Amino acid sequence: SEKGLIVSFGEMLIDFVPTESGVSLAEAPGFLKAPGGAPANVAIAVSRLGGRSAFVGKLGDDEFGHMLAGILRENGVADQGINFDTGARTALAFVTLRADGDREFMFYRNPSADMLLRPDELDLDLIRSAKVFHYGSISLIVEPCRSAHLKAMEVAKEAGAILSYDPNLREPLWPSNEEAKTQIMSIWDKAEIIKVSDVELEFLTGSNKVDDETAMSLWHPNLKLLLVTLGEKGCRYYAKTFRGAVDPFHVNAVDTTGAGDSFVGALLNKIAEDQSILEDEERLRKVLRFANACGAITTTKKGAIPALPTDAEVLSFLEG
Numbered sequence: 001s002e003k004g005l006i007v008s009f010g011e012m013l014i015d016f017v018p019t020e021s022g023v024s025l026a027e028a029p030g031f032l033k034a035p036g037g038a039p040a041n042v043a044i045a046v047s048r049l050g051g052r053s054a055f056v057g058k059l060g061d062d063e064f065g066h067m068l069a070g071i072l073r074e075n076g077v078a079d080q081g082i083n084f085d086t087g088a089r090t091a092l093a094f095v096t097l098r099a100d101g102d103r104e105f106m107f108y109r110n111p112s113a114d115m116l117l118r119p120d121e122l123d124l125d126l127i128r129s130a131k132v133f134h135y136g137s138i139s140l141i142v143e144p145c146r147s148a149h150l151k152a153m154e155v156a157k158e159a160g161a162i163l164s165y166d167p168n169l170r171e172p173l174w175p176s177n178e179e180a181k182t183q184i185m186s187i188w189d190k191a192e193i194i195k196v197s198d199v200e201l202e203f204l205t206g207s208n209k210v211d212d213e214t215a216m217s218l219w220h221p222n223l224k225l226l227l228v229t230l231g232e233k234g235c236r237y238y239a240k241t242f243r244g245a246v247d248p249f250h251v252n253a254v255d256t257t258g259a260g261d262s263f264v265g266a267l268l269n270k271i272a273e274d275q276s277i278l279e280d281e282e283r284l285r286k287v288l289r290f291a292n293a294c295g296a297i298t299t300t301k302k303g304a305i306p307a308l309p310t311d312a313e314v315l316s317f318l319e320g
C-alpha cells in the first residue's frame with residue numbers, strides 16, 4: 001500500500017546524562033549526549049520502521065542544533081521543515097536518576113530555539129502534504145511557538161491530515177500543574193488520535209484509577225482513537241464503537257526512555273498507510289500488538305533514539 005507522510009512538530013533537544021549511573025548532577029564525573037525530544041523521537045521511529053517522515057521545529061544555529069538536524073537526516077527524516085534561530089540556542093537538559101530513585105533535572109531553556117518558531121516560518125506545503133500530523137511538546141505552551149502549532153494544526157487539518165496528539169507531560173518542565181492541565185485541555189478536542197500514559201490520565205482527570213470510566217471522561221466527539229499506555233502492562237484503546245486492551249511483551253527493561261514515542265511512531269506509520277484500521281478492531285489490535293512490541297524493544301536498550309527498532313528487528317522479535 002502507498003505510504004503517507006507523517007509530519008512531527010515540536011521540540012528536539014540534547015539530554016546530557018551522567019557517564020556514571022546513580023549520581024546527582026553535581027557528582028557526575030562527565031556527561032554523554034543523548035539526543036531526544038518526543039516529536040523528534042517519533043519522527044525517527046517512523047523512518048526506522050520504513051515510513052515516510054518529516055520533522056518541523058526550530059533549532060539553534062549552533063553546533064548542537066546542526067548535530068541534531070544531522071541525526072534526523074541520517075535517520076531518513078526529511079529536514080525541510082527545520083528552521084535555525086540565529087539568536088537563541090538549542091535546548092539542553094541535564095538529567096540524572098539519583099541513587100535515591102528521584103530524577104534530577106536542569107534545563108537550558110530561557111528561551112531555547114525550539115520555543116521561537118513563528119507561524120510565518122512554517123513550511124506550509126510540507127504540512128499540507130501530511131497524511132498524519134503529530135505534535136505535543138513543551139514548545140506548545142510558549143509564544144510564538146504556540147501560535148505556530150495552532151496554525152500548523154489548522155493547515156494540516158484543512159488539507160485532510162489526521163491530527164495526532166501526545167501531551168508529553170514532564171511535570172518539572174511546566175510552570176505549574178494547573179497551567180499544564182489548562183494548556184493541555186485547551187487543545188484537547190482538536191486531535192483525532194490521542195495517546196496518554198497512565199500517569200497523564202491520572203493527572204488530567206484527577207482520578208487515581210486507570211479504568212475505562214476515567215479514560216472515557218477524556219473522550220470528545222472528534223476523537224477516532226484514544227490510547228492509554230501502561231508501561232509493562234501494555235495498552236488500552238478506545239475507539240468510537242469498540243474498546244479493549246492489548247497485552248504487553250515481557251522483556252528485560254533497562255531504560256524506558258522513548259518507549260511511548262516508539263509506540264506512537266509504530267501506530268502512526270500504520271495509520272498513514274491505511275486509515276481504515278481506526279474502524280476495524282481486529283486489524284487495530286494487530287497494529288497495537290506491533291506497537292507494544294516496538295515499545296518493549298525500546299526499553300531493552302539505553303537511550304531513546306539508539307533504541308528505536310527497525311521493521312526487521314520488530315518482525316524477528318515477533319517471530320522469536
Ligand code: ADP
Nearest residue numbers: 197229230231232234235253259260292295296
Ligand atoms: P510512555 O513512555 O509514554 O510513558 P509507556 O512507558 O507506557 O509510555 O510505554 C509505551 C508502550 O511500550 C507500552 O504501552 C508497552 O507496550 C511498552 N512498554 C513500556 N515499558 C515496557 C516494559 N517495561 N515492558 C514491556 N513493554 C513495555
